[in-house]
Amino acid sequence: MVKAVQKRTLETRAKLVAAAEEIIAAEGYSAMRVEQVVQKAGVAKGTFFAHFADKDALMDRIIGARIDACLDDIDKLSTPKNVESLVSHLMPLLHLMTCERYVFDVIVRHSGAAAKEEIGAIAQTFGRQIEVVARWLEDGPFRNDVPAELLADGVQAFSVQAMALHFCAVNNEQAMPARLTTYLDAWLNPR
Amino acid sequence: MVKAVQKRTLETRAKLVAAAEEIIAAEGYSAMRVEQVVQKAGVAKGTFFAHFADKDALMDRIIGARIDACLDDIDKLSTPKNVESLVSHLMPLLHLMTCERYVFDVIVRHSGAAAKEEIGAIAQTFGRQIEVVARWLEDGPFRNDVPAELLADGVQAFSVQAMALHFCAVNNEQAMPARLTTYLDAWLNPR
DNA sequence: TAATGAAAATGACCGTGGTCAATATAAATT
DNA sequence: AATTTATATTGACCACGGTCATTTTCATTA
Numbered sequence: 001m002v003k004a005v006q007k008r009t010l011e012t013r014a015k016l017v018a019a020a021e022e023i024i025a026a027e028g029y030s031a032m033r034v035e036q037v038v039q040k041a042g043v044a045k046g047t048f049f050a051h052f053a054d055k056d057a058l059m060d061r062i063i064g065a066r067i068d069a070c071l072d073d074i075d076k077l078s079t080p081k082n083v084e085s086l087v088s089h090l091m092p093l094l095h096l097m098t099c100e101r102y103v104f105d106v107i108v109r110h111s112g113a114a115a116k117e118e119i120g121a122i123a124q125t126f127g128r129q130i131e132v133v134a135r136w137l138e139d140g141p142f143r144n145d146v147p148a149e150l151l152a153d154g155v156q157a158f159s160v161q162a163m164a165l166h167f168c169a170v171n172n173e174q175a176m177p178a179r180l181t182t183y184l185d186a187w188l189n190p191r
Numbered sequence: 192m193v194k195a196v197q198k199r200t201l202e203t204r205a206k207l208v209a210a211a212e213e214i215i216a217a218e219g220y221s222a223m224r225v226e227q228v229v230q231k232a233g234v235a236k237g238t239f240f241a242h243f244a245d246k247d248a249l250m251d252r253i254i255g256a257r258i259d260a261c262l263d264d265i266d267k268l269s270t271p272k273n274v275e276s277l278v279s280h281l282m283p284l285l286h287l288m289t290c291e292r293y294v295f296d297v298i299v300r301h302s303g304a305a306a307k308e309e310i311g312a313i314a315q316t317f318g319r320q321i322e323v324v325a326r327w328l329e330d331g332p333f334r335n336d337v338p339a340e341l342l343a344d345g346v347q348a349f350s351v352q353a354m355a356l357h358f359c360a361v362n363n364e365q366a367m368p369a370r371l372t373t374y375l376d377a378w379l380n381p382r
Numbered sequence: 383t384a385a386t387g388a389a390a391a392t393g394a395c396c397g398t399g400g401t402c403a404a405t406a407t408a409a410a411t412t
Numbered sequence: 413a414a415t416t417t418a419t420a421t422t423g424a425c426c427a428c429g430g431t432c433a434t435t436t437t438c439a440t441t442a
Binding site for chain 1: 266279299300302303304305306307310314318334336337341342344345348349351355357358359360361364373374377378381382
């Protein structure tokens with residue numbers, strides 16, 4: 001009794017996503033307008049909101065998919081043997097997340113699941129990131145006085161901090177990877 | 192030749208802020224509408240935007256002032272002698288920042304200075320928070336293998352993480368102070 | 383105190399995200 | 413095939429933040 005989704009539905013949704021992705025490729029995330037998306041997809045405005053709760057929901061889907069693909073690549077990498085290597089493993093992810101100020105804002109807004117029932121795509125990638133990093137930290141040359149998952153939580157917190165400071169006009173002498181390295185050195189290898 | 196600000200200007204600005212604060216007190220931050228503010232203040236809509244770049248700028252001012260007042264109190268407290276005490280010192284601040292989801296969003300959005308010239312009120316409080324915490328950490332019973340300011344940066348990063356998870360429907364078994372204590376224990380007292 | 387220039391206030395107007403009753407289309411039932 | 417029910421689509425409409433040419437008020441100078 002759960003089966004009810006028509007083929008038409010999936011087609012329309014795919015058209016909307018495709019249109020949005022075209023626009024993003026051409027003009028960037030922040031330039032995307034719902035009006036423009038529905039026009040390119042050849043549907044009415046109301047249809048958009050029959051498929052996505054709001055504009056953010058579409059962004060969550062698109063950005064979430066890209067982060068997920070990035071995590072696929074990262075997941076293939078071998079366990080980093082020091083902090084520098086860990087940071088460089090993470091850099092593609094951080095670059096993706098900071099490619100636009102608007103993108104970072106969307107990600108932060110969606111990084112936590114608002115409702116238990118429906119965990120958004122971005123929120124899921126945040127959970128997955130913890131898993132991937134925790135696996136590395138478990139058998140890497142890092143401190144083991146605390147659980148690897150806690151360490152991974154910290155890596156995430158420091159990553160967000162480093163990304164936030166990347167958009168900050170003050171304290172911007174230091175580049176993102178350098179700052180993150182400083183943080184994670186202190187976090188993962190206390191003396 | 193810098194002097195040009197009229198008395199009228201300050202009065203109008205004060206009226207706008209007062210109106211906004213009344214509305215916030217009665218209905219909460221997220222319910223505040225610019226239209227409502229100007230109506231209560233008895234000015235035209237355009238006037239609002241002659242005084243504030245956008246709605247967020249007024250929020251930045253109001254929320255920033257409240258955080259600053261909270262930091263005044265916190266600044267008076269004695270140096271915490273352990274992590275539990277540090278967390279309880281910080282709790283008023285975290286409660287203020289998480290009193291509404293909307294408030295937390297505004298704070299995150301403004302925690303970094305967008306332009307070097309004009310650092311917003313909230314961004315300033317973030318700088319001040321680092322100073323206050325760093326002073327504590329310098330002569331407290333915590334690790335000293337890294338600079339106190341770096342430790343304070345970490346306290347901020349973990350605080351943001353704890354607050355973000357507070358609004359997250361999943362991982363919500365643990366309360367904010369408990370989670371923050373776990374983080375800071377690992378951060379400030381590695382074994 | 384009248385004239386002049388500068389700063390402040392005004393409100394009609396716009397862009398954009400989001401709503402919803404009405405309509406059209408597909409699937410199920412007779 | 414005709415009828416009924418469920419689902420998808422439509423587009424006029426609304427809410428709300430933000431703009432700007434015009435007008436009003438204030439301060440300065442003649």
